[in-house]
Amino acid sequence: MATTAVSEIPRPRTDLASAAMDDATLIAACRRGDARAMELLYHQYKRRVFGLCHRIVGPVDAEEVVQEVFVRVFRGLAGFRGDAQLGTWIYRLAVNCALTQAGKQRRRQEVGDDHLEEVAAPPVASRDPRLSRRVEAAMAELPAGYRAILVLHDVEGLSHEECAAIMDCRVGTSKSQLHKARMRMRELLGPALAAERLPDGEAP
């Protein structure tokens, strides 16, 4: 079906010039259907949402999941009551969509589809590309729930309070899940992590 792109139809416009526009103004503009506000919101959150989804479901399904997340974000903004931060709410939608997709992948894999095999590292440009690739591969082996908390806390650098709000659990649960996820990662990476000792002085 031929659809008209959102940006091609007349829409309300908001003065977005103010650099200090807060979430409430942005949300209000998006609710009115202001296309520029919607795009602005997308650009504000796209990297972290894509990063989360990419690392939870892998590169093959990431784009579709991110599309689903933002469709839900814009369609659901009307019901966003503001009792969580906008970012927390968006990441929660992202984690939920990604975990749902990861569940489907697991079921596909159980019936013989080797889909998760396709989970691979994105283009690597870190200090130790070889280790990064191994870390990404080990993450792909984790149960999806562990992957989610590991990405939120250790990759994205969110606090346990933020992780708990996103995962809709207690802070203690977030900590214990992360501990288990890290232990599993250590097991999976074993020799790769031990291969190179930190120089003296950098030990904890």
Next chain:
Amino acid sequence: MNCGQLAAEVDAYLDGDLDQVAASACRGHLRTCAACRDLADRQTRLRAALAELPPAEPPASLWAAIDARLGAAEIADSRRGALATGWSRLVAWLRPVAWPVAMVGSAGAIALVVVQLRGATPTQPLAVRAPARAPAAVAPPVQLALRDAIDERSDLEREADARFRQVVSELLPLARTEVATWPARRAQGFAHELERREQAVLVASPGQVRERAWHELTSYLERVALGEQVALGGGR
């Protein structure tokens, strides 16, 4: 502190979550135990590696795809009102014939009919053979004459099938319009789900079982046509 305790607390220690005494105990153990030092080293290295993972960059085309899906959802919104009205009309029309078919299939219901018929006089209208389309008054199954119900059962079943078929034929194009806006993989899923439900109708024995299968099929098509695949996320 022993190695087991250290292993359990190493994350909390490195996160700085331990109080001064507990942290000091950890440091003391690490000074004297090479294996635990190695464990803490690996843990530190793992954290550094995770924090240094390069960011996954979203493709430039992603916004256009989201934009298109939002547009499709808005078009679906514009149809929704009319569709919902049409659907409730269809359901009201379907119900009078679907009921007797469902009920004569059940022995309990038949017993109920017999009990109800005991006091019936010949002048009472016992049979509801061809339920009126409007108003949507549901013909209560207990008004059916048992004899008529049995005689007419196959006709009723045929009629119910025909009605369900018509509902499907009206919902299918609407559902297909909606599916056309879906990504390819999900659209394939629709074809599969549809086929599974159609197959269930074909193999179902007449009566309640087949009616359930029909309902499965029609309510699936209805959900798709109403655009529930782009249902709202919970607003929190």
